[in-house]
Amino acid sequence: MLVVAAVFTFSSRVAIIAAGALKWFQHSCPLFTLPEHSTGATVLLAFVAVPPGTSSLPITRDTAFESSPMLSEEKEDGGDDDDDFQPVQLLKDISGLAYMGDGTFIGVHDAKLREPLPRVSMFRLPTSLGGIKYMSMKPNWPEDRSSNDLESAARIPGTRQVLLCESGDDASELDRIYLAEVGRRSIHIKEHIRWSSFAKAYNVEASAVALTDSGHLFLWAERNSTTIHWRDLQLSPLAIGARGVSSGSGTFELSRDQRHLCDRPVVGLDVDSDGAIYAACSHDIEGEGDFGPYRSGVFRIGRIQADQVKIDQQPTAMTFQDGFKVEAVARADEVPDKFVTKAPMTFIATDDENYGGTLRPVIMT
Incomplete structure (x- = not known):
């Protein structure tokens, strides 16, 4: 038969x-x-x-x-x-994102100190219907404790190094910034400093690193503020603001409609190779639970030229996302051909709470 x-x-x-x-x-x-x-x-x-x-x-x-x-x-x-029923997706959140230049990203998760949850992951762009791939990483955290509330990641331009930044936890002792070396399938913590060594950090969800004529520059912003701060960055040994070469701040203003859209004005930052500064904002009212609905936007808020930082008073709205709570923005100046993604490309990452999280390319108008 x-x-x-x-x-x-x-x-x-x-x-x-x-x-x-x-x-x-x-x-x-x-x-x-x-x-x-x-x-x-x-x-x-x-x-x-x-x-x-x-x-x-x-x-x-x-x-x-x-x-x-x-x-x-x-x-x-x-x-x-x-x-x-089975979960639609395993990925629960992305709180910070740094593009590593080869179709991969380092993402951080906002697990609190004693929570047995992932803290750092590596993401790879899709090449088929298989979708985004990710791998949970296990950094060698310092012996005294692991990370607490990682909210942003910033790549050091031209290197395989990233800064993994805790939020600051209302200016408490849980306020570290870790310098890490990223391998193909690994991440190694080299050293760390505290926010309090150069500033007070209450709830920082956005950071970025730019390369200027004077060296590296570290930029950051509090979640509920439209003020961008910057200090000079030294990598060996790790220090921020130690040289006093470049430090300052600049503030942009959101229109009434934009303020209605974004009650959290800065939840993500990045600087591209041309010096353009991008910020992500989101709408997530405290006390409304973790079920949305959410709204988000990405703005171009300024530019770095030579060693000067200029924050525009009126930011340029680039794209809006209904239904998603964006918490990170990352510019990709080059993307390998196998990922079929035209560069330069802007990527957003979301933490949609009970709806999970995702990583997506977006069109900038």
């Missing part, structure tokens, strides 16, 4: 009827077996050379339902048991 089989997935009662037919076929042909963990949602459609004199499949709708391993109608239609 010749049997040709193919596997298909259905979400209708066609699957139920076919499953009943398959039960009959198993009984008639003992050598034909089902996969060990098959369910009624997986149907093996068999095209069989039936010997002469064999009757057609003795199947009715009732016998099909009796033999189906699918949920009963009562549970399918009236049950409220979440055990039968």
Whole structure:
């Protein structure tokens, strides 16, 4: 007997009827077996050379339902048991994002001090329907404690190094900035400093690093403020504002409509290779729970030329996202061809709380 089989997935009662037919076929042909963990949602459609004199499949709708391993109608239609549902995605949040220049990103998560949750991940752009790939990283945190509330990540231009920045925790002792070296599949903490060594940090969700004529520059902003601060950055040993070469601040203003859109004016920062400064904002009212709906936007807020930082008084709105709570923006000046993404490209990352998180390219108007 010749049997040709193919596997298909259905979400209708066609699957139920076919499953009943398959039960009959198993009984008639003992050598034909089902996969060990098959369910009624997986149907093996068999095209069989039936010997002469064999009757057609003795199947009715009732016998099909009796033999189906699918949920009963009562549970399918009236049950409220979440055990039968699977998460749509495993990624829960991205609080900060840094593009590493090869189609990969380093992302941080805002796990609190004693929470057994991921803190740093590596993301790779999709090349197929398989989607975004990610890998949870395990940095060598200092012996006294792991990270607390990482809210931003900033790549050091031209290197494989990133700054992983805690929020500051209302100017408490939990206010570290970690310098890390990123490998192909690893991340190594080299050293760390505290925000309090150069500034008071209450709830910083945005940071970036730029390369200027005078050296590296570290930029940051508090979540609820439209003021951008900057200080000179030294990498060996790690220090911010130690040389006093460049320090300052600048403030932009949101229009009334923009303020209505973004009650959190700066939740992400990045500087591209041309010196343009980008900021992400979001709408997430405290006390409204973690179910949204959210709104977000990305603005161009200024430029760095030579060693001068200029913050525009009126930012330029570039793109808006309804339904998402953006917490990071990252500019990609170059993207390898295999990722089929035209560069330069702007990427956003979201922390949509109970709706999870994601990473997406966006069109800048």
